[in-house]
Amino acid sequence: MATIRTRGTARRRSARAPRSAGEWRITTLTGLGLLVLLAVHMVANHFVVKSIGGLRDYRQVLAYIANPVIFAIESLFLLFVTVHAMLGLRSVLLDLDPSPRLHRWIDRGLAVLGLVTLAYGYFLIGTLASRA
Template sequence: MAVDVRHRTPHDRVPATHGRRAALPGRGGTGGAWGWLLQVVTGVALLVLVVVHLVAQHFVVDAPAGLRDHASVVAYLSSPVILVIEAAFLLAVTWHAMLGVRAILLDLGPRERGRRRITVGVSALGVATLGYGAWLLIALAT
């Protein structure tokens, strides 16, 4: 069975969007290939960093029920290596969460203006979260 494509116009192949921007192939509304790749990279980093964080914070501690008190947290964060690991954990979890929230909101199908507002809002929330987390880590480490 053959299909005659000689008389088709470019408009025959474009789906109707009813005022919304058509989804691009491979784009999926989550920010494209870079967004997906960063989501995967931060997800893998989280798998490693959450294990390191849980083991170091709760399983190798001489404290009741594996919970550190304030003094032992301050002593723990005084090590530069541990501070870098916890900062990387903060960065990975925040980045991963913000990409996920943005993807969920973009899946609702907002128009271009709404997409920009979502990106700006989620970015601002991520920067505020990282700022507060960095301030807290530095305050506890010093």
């Protein structure tokens, strides 16, 4: 155990546990998935659009998201981005070597933030799809 001195007091803290293999695999798989989904997203939304500037207008977005394959791709993109971002943020915060109690709060907070992000994103995608 490491001894950390702060203002004349010493407290014992265990060395930070290494990242689990499961977390590493999920981060890696979502990162690879993001590369593929980002390429599809960029091509479909910015390179094949017949408008000035490569952006879709509202009517074009509704027609685009009405396709079930595109709906699934955009939904997966949202899931992969959110999971990858939450794991990355968790990794950065755990590099600060928080106490076990704060570590639990970080895990819970990021889980809630991720779920809220997914709920809002899927609500928006569903709203667009329902208007198509």
